[in-house]
Amino acid sequence: MTWVPPCKLLYLYSWFMSMKGFLGLLLFLTTSGSLHSETVLVSILNKHSCSAILISPDKGSYRLEADGAELFVLEKNELLYVSMKGEELFLSKLSGSPGIFSSVSLVSAEGRGGFTVRSVVPLTQEKYYYGNLNLSVDYERIKMINAVDEDIYLAGVVEAESGTSSTEMFYKAHSIICRTYLYNNLDRHMDEGFHLCDEVHCQVYKGRLTSSGIINDAVSSTSGKVITYGNGDLITAAFHSNCGGQTVNSQDIWLISRPYLRSVHDPYCRYGKNAKWKLNVGLDEWRSYLRSMGISGSHNLSDPSIFCFSQQSRSVFYRIENSSIPLRQIRSDWNLKSAFFEIDIAESGQEVIIRGKGYGHGAGLCQEGAMEMAARGYNFLDILQFYYTDISVRDIDSLVY
C-alpha cells in the first residue's frame, strides 16, 4: 500500500465526486486501492438491484448536483424520486421534473447532514444514513454510493455485526476488528467505483445507529486503531458468534494458514446463547448421505454404532472406518451451526443425534466469549490478544507502507 495523507484523500474524493465520465473513473480506480480513507464509499442497498428510489433529507438540506452542474437545493423533508431511464436517471419532485442525467450527487449543504432512502422498485423499508450520496446507473440498477465518515460507518457496522446489548469494552474490541477489515479491503470493489458493499460479502452496514451513544463512544475512543502482525501487516480479523469452547486454526477451514488465527481454548463462551445446539437425523437419511459422499463401509453401514463420533477438542474430519469427510463439508451440507459436533445414536435406534457446540466458522474472535471477557473487566487489548495470537494494536497513521 502507498501512504496517502488524509488531507489528500479528501481532495481526491472531492475531485472524484466532481469528475464525470471516464477520466474521473480512471482516477478513482488508480487511487482507491491505496486510500487510508477518512471518507468511506459504501454501496448501499447493494443487493436489491433498485430501479426506482425515494430520497429525502432529514438532517439539514442537500445540494443536488447533476452532470457537473448544481441543479437545486433539496430541503429538509422534501422528497426526490429517482428512477432508471435506460442508462440514465430520471429525477422528479413535487414541483416538477428537473430532467434526466447520467450522474447525480446529493451533498450536505451544511455538512454532517443525513437523509433517508427507500427503494420503491423493489419495495424496501426506509433506511437512514449520514453523509453524501452519489447516484448512477450500473449493471441495470441504480448504484447508490454513500460517502460517509469512517467512524460513522464503523459504528453502523459494529452495531449490525454485534447487536446492541453488550458493553463498551466489547464494542471497542469490535470497532478495531471492523476498522482492520476496512483498511484491508479498500480495493475490494475498486472496479465498481466504491470501497465496500453493505452486505455480508464485505461488512454488514445498515446505516445510522439505532442504539444510544455507547457504540459511537467505543468507535471514537479507538479511532485509527487497527490490528497488526509482525512488521505491521494488517491481519485478517475473522470473528464468529460462538466457538463452542475452542477456536480453530485458519488452515483447517480455509486452507490458508494465518499465524495469528491459531486455535485457542476458550472458557468464556460456554454459557453464551449459541453455546450448544442439537439436530436429529433419521438413520436412513444419514446412511444415504454417507453413501452420496462415497462411503459404504465393510458393514454396508448396517451397524449404526459406526456412525458414533466424538470431538473432545476440534477435529478436521469425520472418520468412519477407513473413510473420512471434512467436518466443514458436513457443516455446509447440513447447514449446521458449527463443525464442532458429536454424533450419537438415539435410544429409539432410528436416528442419529448431532450435538454441536458454538455457532460460526470458529476462526479468530469469538463474540460471545469476548462479551463475557469484557463483562469480567478485561480491556480490549486483553480480548484481542486472547483470540488473535501474537498481534499488536497500532494506530493506522503509524504504519508505513
Ligand SMILES: [Zn+2]
Ligand atoms: Zn462487498
Ligand SMILES: [Zn+2]
Ligand atoms: Zn468461544
